[in-house]
Structure formats: structure tokens, C-alpha cells
Amino acid sequence: MSTPGLEEAIVGLFSAFVPRELLFALGCTPVRIFPTAVKPTAAEAYLPRNFCALTRNLLASFLEEKPPVQAVIFTDEDDSLRRLQDVWAECVPVPIWGSLEVPRTDDGIAIRYFAARLAGLARQLERHTGTTLTARRLRSAIALYNHQRRLLTALKARWLDGTLPTPSYRRLCRLALTEHPQRVHEALQNQIDALSTSAEALGLTGEANGSGMRLLLIAELAAPAALVRQLESAGARVVAEVSDLDELSMTQIIAETGETIDDLLMALAEAYLGKSPAPRMRVPSRRLEYLTQLARERTVDAVICAYSKFCDLPLAEYPLLKAAMERLGIPVLLLELEDETLSGQHRTRVEAFLETVRAHG
Amino acid sequence: MDDPRDLRIRLLRGLLRSPLGLRLVRALLAGRPQKPHHYVSADFFLEMARGAYASRTRPVVWSNIFVPSELFWGLGIVPFFPETWAGLAASIGLSALGVSQSAASGYPVDLCTVHRSAAGLYASQLFPRVDAGVATSHACDLAGQMVGNFAYAKGKPFFLLDVPQSDDEAAVDYLAAQLEQLIEHWCETLGIAFDPDRLREAIRLSNQARALALEVAALREAEPAPLRGSGMRDQLAMLTAMFGHPSGIRYYQALRDYTAQRVADGRPEQANQRVRVYWMHLMPYFESALLSILEDELGSVIAWEEISTLWWDELDERAPLRSLARKIVSLFFNGPIQRRAEMALRLIRRYHCQGAIHFSHWGCRQSAGALYVLRAHLRREGVPLLILDGDCIDPSNLQLGPLRTRIEAFMEMLS
Ligand code: SF4
Numbered sequence A: 001m002s003t004p005g006l007e008e009a010i011v012g013l014f015s016a017f018v019p020r021e022l023l024f025a026l027g028c029t030p031v032r033i034f035p036t037a038v039k040p041t042a043a044e045a046y047l048p049r050n051f052c053a054l055t056r057n058l059l060a061s062f063l064e065e066k067p068p069v070q071a072v073i074f075t076d077e078d079d080s081l082r083r084l085q086d087v088w089a090e091c092v093p094v095p096i097w098g099s100l101e102v103p104r105t106d107d108g109i110a111i112r113y114f115a116a117r118l119a120g121l122a123r124q125l126e127r128h129t130g131t132t133l134t135a136r137r138l139r140s141a142i143a144l145y146n147h148q149r150r151l152l153t154a155l156k157a158r159w160l161d162g163t164l165p166t167p168s169y170r171r172l173c174r175l176a177l178t179e180h181p182q183r184v185h186e187a188l189q190n191q192i193d194a195l196s197t198s199a200e201a202l203g204l205t206g207e208a209n210g211s212g213m214r215l216l217l218i219a220e221l222a223a224p225a226a227l228v229r230q231l232e233s234a235g236a237r238v239v240a241e242v243s244d245l246d247e248l249s250m251t252q253i254i255a256e257t258g259e260t261i262d263d264l265l266m267a268l269a270e271a272y273l274g275k276s277p278a279p280r281m282r283v284p285s286r287r288l289e290y291l292t293q294l295a296r297e298r299t300v301d302a303v304i305c306a307y308s309k310f311c312d313l314p315l316a317e318y319p320l321l322k323a324a325m326e327r328l329g330i331p332v333l334l335l336e337l338e339d340e341t342l343s344g345q346h347r348t349r350v351e352a353f354l355e356t357v358r359a360h361g
Numbered sequence B: 001m002d003d004p005r006d007l008r009i010r011l012l013r014g015l016l017r018s019p020l021g022l023r024l025v026r027a028l029l030a031g032r033p034q035k036p037h038h039y040v041s042a043d044f045f046l047e048m049a050r051g052a053y054a055s056r057t058r059p060v061v062w063s064n065i066f067v068p069s070e071l072f073w074g075l076g077i078v079p080f081f082p083e084t085w086a087g088l089a090a091s092i093g094l095s096a097l098g099v100s101q102s103a104a105s106g107y108p109v110d111l112c113t114v115h116r117s118a119a120g121l122y123a124s125q126l127f128p129r130v131d132a133g134v135a136t137s138h139a140c141d142l143a144g145q146m147v148g149n150f151a152y153a154k155g156k157p158f159f160l161l162d163v164p165q166s167d168d169e170a171a172v173d174y175l176a177a178q179l180e181q182l183i184e185h186w187c188e189t190l191g192i193a194f195d196p197d198r199l200r201e202a203i204r205l206s207n208q209a210r211a212l213a214l215e216v217a218a219l220r221e222a223e224p225a226p227l228r229g230s231g232m233r234d235q236l237a238m239l240t241a242m243f244g245h246p247s248g249i250r251y252y253q254a255l256r257d258y259t260a261q262r263v264a265d266g267r268p269e270q271a272n273q274r275v276r277v278y279w280m281h282l283m284p285y286f287e288s289a290l291l292s293i294l295e296d297e298l299g300s301v302i303a304w305e306e307i308s309t310l311w312w313d314e315l316d317e318r319a320p321l322r323s324l325a326r327k328i329v330s331l332f333f334n335g336p337i338q339r340r341a342e343m344a345l346r347l348i349r350r351y352h353c354q355g356a357i358h359f360s361h362w363g364c365r366q367s368a369g370a371l372y373v374l375r376a377h378l379r380r381e382g383v384p385l386l387i388l389d390g391d392c393i394d395p396s397n398l399q400l401g402p403l404r405t406r407i408e409a410f411m412e413m414l415s
């Protein structure tokens, strides 16, 4: 999360619903916070043991060592984040610069409400950064992140066609969420160039290896790297990851044409509310349609839900998801994880699942 | 059919779905010793059950408990609250069935048992027909998700009221606009006609019940406390279902008169009163010795319960939807935890409580996640807080021994 040579305040985010463009236009470098604590021990005095494991790990990360952020912004994304914000205000010495309400629907009135709340967040940030929001600044921030999305889309195509290995693609996605956009662009562009050169040199056609089992992973922030490693070393291939790391981040190009700040905030509001549905957008049909459609598009053989333990919404959605996937003949495995690591029991369950899918394949 | 509970379940299914069966339940209840307001609430819920299970004249909408009941009664809809019915099922010993059936339906065991039990009762076909689902998004993540799940599984429309955390005018406008959309949606999908006069009448009835409920709250300031806190565990069901219905007025009139009489006669329900406490969150809905240990053995009187708190201002019949929107956003479980903590401190002072007890229902993130901050707020004002971990639905998840020791130590400290 270091940004040598760049002066902006680094502001930590816990949600994919905060438009990074807005923060950037106000002189901040928005970075998504990934937990660094190995265990949530430090958070135990503040949050109960049966509380979202990711939230506890995030809190522990800030209590153990201070990640290099000057401030954070919260959203009311779910009960866990609401409570984390309450606890944070009492015990973490990193200031909260804003608290953003994110609607759970995306019709006209929700978009207008969200745009008004974004304007409120902008006013809060202006006070902290001393920078005034202008349409020009906001427009160029949108353009900057649109550029990032185009680069990532190009890389996703190379990942899906098998040219870019999954760990490399995921590393770049994470970089995009956690670093200054200009540094990110350089890294993404370099990767694209390297892929083109090596493909030309080797005469690669860029066709995906069609023999492996194709998997859809569903997680909240990101599926654990250890899980991806285990799956791919067992010959399976991850072909979609529905998490904030990939499909649930803002992937669509946002209109840069608005003339006024209000126009641009409306464009941001519409785009962010309209992004692929997270479990919190609680009209179940919409999310299930999205997931089943994605499974069909990527010709998925099986689904693995790698959820944080005590993360209520996806867990409550799970029976419907399982039924919907099984109607398509796609088996589903549920893992409830305490942290980034996989226990021996998790590994065994994954192995057994892959074997069963293969046997019935 | 190997399950020995099957016969009981089939019997219950039959009873609920037949008008005669419901009359039989009413007759059985009438024979039990009850307080006057309990007759009113029993009649009210049986009437609701009749509308939902045994009659087809009005649409049945499943809802979480925080969609204002005035809306249902003002539109001629029969509401069905899965959370309330899960509590009721626990009180008649059906928790185990609900919880085990929900596991069979694939619900992970770490979810709150209120919703797991509801899912199990649903799977056991103990819930009535459903024409649509509606939920607010605030206070409890799972409530909205579960009603959405049920509606989805039955192929019925579901409407989510997105509730902002703020309670400013913009938030009220936003929610009022959604309530308008909801009414339009129901007119289309349920074929009902919206009659503004009828909604206004529901608002009037609600305000009258509210005035009476506030009288009850004032009477409960008396020392000794006239009522047993454990007897008030059904208050959340009343506050969230009866307002806007004539029964609300009858209920609170009866409760007001009953409480006033107890105060006037100097005859409190609980004789042994040594320490006054404020109870936070829920209580076990099933029969448990926990509350009798606290009240009778140790002489702690629950002078007020958080969930008995009438949280909204008087509604304005000239602007019913804005009023209802304001009622929704002002719920003390909504927004930052400071709201809940400040309300707790106000009530602790009002009811002269020496301490507070928080019953931490297993799996409730919104409530248990707030404990550190609640404790810090109360401590700053010199109010000790005891946290009791347990389960209000599943008796197997309530360990009486350790809880007893903790309550004893707390009482000793307070007295
Ligand atoms: S893991 Fe789940 S409960 Fe935790 S913060 Fe993310 S979405 Fe919320």
C-alpha cells in the first residue's frame, strides 16, 4: 500500500461500493483493506467470537499494526460493517473520514438518494483534505479508473483464454484495489505488453486448456489464495470469481460526459448500484439469476462457496443458490473459513468434492 | 413418518388451517388463567391466523417485523411475521422441530435461530399461504434475506424497503417514496384498491394505542415495579403487529387498567424486589428457569425491557407515508449504536435501574456486535452491564448453570 512520491492521503475502504473516483478527485488515494493479521486474537476483546471472521481479522490487523492509511471510510453494507464502525470509533486510532449509506436497490429513487449521499461524502472529504471537488477533477478521475477497467478487462480476457495464469491475474486485481492508480496502470500495461510479446514469440493462439474442471468461486472480499492453489494444482481451473476482488468490483465503464458535479455523481451512483449484485442487494432472484447466468456463460462444472465464517447474508442465500445450481446440474461445495488459511479438514473436503465432480463428470 | 413429532405437526397443520380448529384453540386458551390483556392479544393473533391460514378473502403478505403494521391494516392485508411465529413456536415447544428442519433445508447452523426456526417451520408446512413478501433492510440483515428467500421459493413477488441509517429529512423522503412505490406494487400484484381514508383510520387507531402504551410506560415507573419483566417478553410482537388495528387500543387499554390497578393496590406481580434492572434485547421465548432465578430467587426486577420501548413519535394522518417512514428510520436498532446506548441510558434513569442485562442471543450479529460499545457507554455513566449468552429460541443452547453463577455475582455487586 505504499505510494512513494505521491502526496495524496491514503484512505482505506472496506467495501466495493465506495466510488474510488470520488476520493481520487478529492486528493485521496483510495485503497481496499485486506486483512494482514493471521488470527483475530487482537479483536477478541471488541467483537464476539461468533462474528464475521473477516471483520474480526480486519479489526485485528489495525490493532496489531497500523496499516499505512491516514483515514478510513465506512459503508452500511451489512450488520457486521455497521458494528465494526461502532467499535472502530471507540478503539482504533485511525480516523473515520466518512460514512456512506449505500442503497440496496438500484431504481431511480435509490440512484438519486445515493448520488445525494455521495455529495455529502464529498463535502466531508473536502473538509479533511482541503481540496475542492470540481467537475473537471471528477471527470478526469472517472477517466483514470475507466482506463484501469479497460486494462483489467483486457487481462481478464487473457486469463480466461488461458494465457495469463490465475495467480497472476488475481495478483493484478488485488494490486488494482490496493495501490495508487498510476502505479497500477503501469503494472497492468507492462503485463499486457509482456503477454503480447511472449504470445507472438511462441506463436500461442491463446486458447484455454479445455480439459480441466471449470470452477466458479464465490467469496466476499476474495477467495483464499491457498484454495485457488489447491484447486489448480489438482488440475481444476478457476474460470470465475464472484468476489470484491473480481466480478463484484466496479467493472463497467462509467460515463465521463457529465457537465456538472451532479451529473457525474449521478453517473457514479448509477454505475455502482448497478454493478454485479452482492448478497446485500437483497432481492434474491436478481443475484441468483446473475450467478446462474455467469455459471452458464463460463460453462462451469462446479461451484465452491468460500465464505467467511459467520457472514450471514451469503450463508442465508446458500440453500437457494445450491438448489438453483443443482437444477443446472452444477454441484456446490460450501466452505466456512476463519481466515486466509485452509485447515486440513477444508483441504480434505475440497479434494473429496473434486473427486465426486470428476466421477460424475 | 418415523418422526414421533409427525402426528403433532399434522395435527397442528390441520388446526391452523381450519376455522373450527382455531375456534377450538381459542376455547382452550379461554380456560387457562390469563390476564385481561392476554385475552385481547390471543384473540388478535387467532384472528390473524384465521385470515392467513383458514380464509382466502384477503391477501397474505409475509414480512419482517419492522414493516409498520399500520400499512397492512390500512390496506386490508393480512400480515404474517415469520419471526414472531418462530417465537410463538418456541413458546409451545416447537423450536427443536424448526431448528432441525432448517438444517435439513440446507441452512447453516451458525445463523440466528429465530430465522433458522422460521425456515424449519416453513419447510414443515406450518406457515400459511403467501401472496407476496416485504421487508425493511434495517436492524437485522437476515430478516430481509429470509422473507426474500421464502417469497422466491414460492414464486411470489418480494419488495425490499431500503432503510437508510440516517434519520434526516432526506432519508425520510427517500423511504416515503419507496412506501408509495410499495403501495402501487401491491395494488398491481395483489389486486387491492388503495383507500387513503382507510390508511388514515389505521393511523388514528395507531395513535390512540400509542397514547395508551405511553400510559403503561409511565405507570411502570412506579416502585415497586407493578409488572414482571419476564411477562413482557411478548411486547415486541404487540408493538410490531397491533398498531393500526382496533385490537391495539383494546390491548393497551386492558394493560393500562391492569397496571394501574396493581399500582393503586400496591400489589406488584413480583413480590421480591431488591434490585431494578434494564433488560436489553430478547428473552427466552420457551419455558426456562433463567428468569425465575433472576426475579424470584434473586429479587431482581426487570423494571423495563428495551424491546417494550415505543420508539416512534405520534403519526400524522395528513402525511401518513412520511410519518410511517419516520417511524421506520427512528427505530433504535437502526443507525449507529450510540442511538441505542443513549436510549438505554435514558430508560435506565427513568426507571431507576441500578444495572443492565443484555441477553445475547446466539447468532445475532447486530446486537452482540454492539456489546463492547454499549458496555463502554454505560460504564462511562456508572451503569454496570451483565451479558448473558444464550438463545431465545433453542433451549439446548442455554446453559443455565454458568448463567446462574454470573447472575448471582452481578446481583451481589449491585446490591
Ligand atoms: S465477510 Fe460477510 S459479514 Fe463480513 S464484512 Fe464481508 S460481507 Fe459483511
Ligand code: SF4
Binding pocket: B083, B112, B113, B114, B115, B139, B140, B141, B142, B143, B361, B363, B364, B365, B366, B367
Ligand atoms: S435475534 Fe438478531 S439476528 Fe435474530 S432475528 Fe433478531 S435481530 Fe435478527
